[in-house]
Amino acid sequence: MNHTTKLPDHRSERVRSGAAIAASAPGRTIKRRRPASTQWAAWGFLAPVTVYLVLFYAYPLYRNLDLSLRDYTVRSFVQGDAPFTGLANYRRIFDDPTFAPALLHTAVFTVVCLVFQYAIGLALAVFFNQNFRLSATLRALFLVPWLLPLIVSASTWSWMLNSESGVVDAVLHAVGIAPVNWLTSPSWSLTSVIIANVWIGVPFNLVVLYSGLQSIPASLYEAAAIDGANTWQRFWRVTFPLLRPVSAITLLLGLIYTLKVFDIIWIMTKGGPADSSTTFATWSYQLGFGNLLPAFGPGAAVGNLLVIAALVFGLVHVRVQRKQALS
């Protein structure tokens, strides 16, 4: 789903550190402690969300970890008496012939999507940053792909890329290029899902990078113009360096969200044909739910590898934000 993004809030980070400063300032002048009753009230307000986090985040995650460490069958899944097998499920997925392709596809999918989403998003942001008539309206329309339910986008792309009657092949045919079996040929399926995912991800990059551009003072461009910099130089010497903090956050968030893309691939190709578009996300689902005989243990193990990857990049994200908030 979710590229439909859940956005960690950078501002809140800044606000939090700002709040900490504000709180310590009066503390130095007048010795005043927050009364204990406020503490209690605060945790009263936080109690529902804390309980919620434990029940609906921590516990499912724990169950998932537990799944990956036991030898589950459908029967023991219901009865809950599966034998503990340690890291056997992990060993099994590392030895699985799908492991290497899934790893490669996950890496290629993530990197190629990020590069194109960012490059196209940035080009469009720079373009829309020059104010012309209708620019605000058109920019708003660019949000549409990002707002659509993923199943809508994925099924539309499926039909457009259909080999017999898809519009993409019809256009290729019209300009004299041989039609491509986008979704049914193992050499093109990964490309197909990448195209669809780039289309969905461009709006996010556009909107975020655009607001990054808005915060670059116009006087800098004027100064650069007076110094004789042409448009190209102004982009590489002024825009790009000043946009670096925003770019870093955009790319990191994009990385975290692209790693876990599942819906698009599953709906368009189910990871196939013959695992040619399988990533860790679809492989995990395939193992757990895609077969008649579910392999919950290995499925959960693959999923946990994804969790680890996501959390590693999540920590990097937090560190980058900290650094930016301090600077």
Added chain:
Amino acid sequence: MNGHRKRGRVKTTIGVVLTAVMLFPVYWMLNVSLTRDQDMRKSPPDLLPLHGTLAGYRTVLAEQLPYLATSLVIGVGTVALTVALAAPAGYALAKLRPRGGGVLGFVLLAAQMIPGIIMAMGFYAIYLQLGLLQSVPGLIVADSTLAVPFAVLIFTAFMSGIPGELLQAATTDGAGTVRTFWSIVLPISRNAVVTVSLFAFLWSWSDFVFAGTLVNGGAHEPITLGIYHYIGNNNQQWNAIMATAVVASLPAAVILVLAQRYVAAGVTAGAVKD
């Protein structure tokens, strides 16, 4: 002067062309939804729905209304649950600043990084034991995990901007924390409530992962599964599939038209200092 205006017009033209290219798939969805069955496999396909038919939409009316109703109920439920959980938490983190609040903020940030399918697998294991599979309340709870961390962060950011004097004044007048929250903080935070509600609704409306794992085959399935079953079952009736897709896109369209500034605010809240 004249040249300036001309350059502006060129840019507008380029902008329109780029937008048209970007939105072509959306147009294509509309076009196919209006295409007759016999024209569906035509090669090359008709670029305009000249022989337009509403047959696809009639099928939607006949078959998909229960799915749409379920999605609506789930969307509203998710919004209510998300706001009820997140608004008090945002208030506490922004204004009461308890010890340990920073840790909670970090946990919320980390929670957003967890891939949906992993959550789905965990929920499946738990719901199977509790007998909550194929239940609407169960799906509402699962869908709310998509929005709650984001919502807390939005509320925290927004409520931090409420001047402390205002709350101080309320306390002086004898209002307790609950009263202050309910009568002052919440009404002022209307914009944050709208942003959070929009995203919570949109995400639960669009959810496919939780729906596919937790309520697949049940009596009440959301519209995303309605489309998914269509794709699985009848590969021929693409006008009906695309008509369902158009209908399923309506909330996104309405939100874009009526509440665009909230959407942009939500998207950029994460990444940019302002």
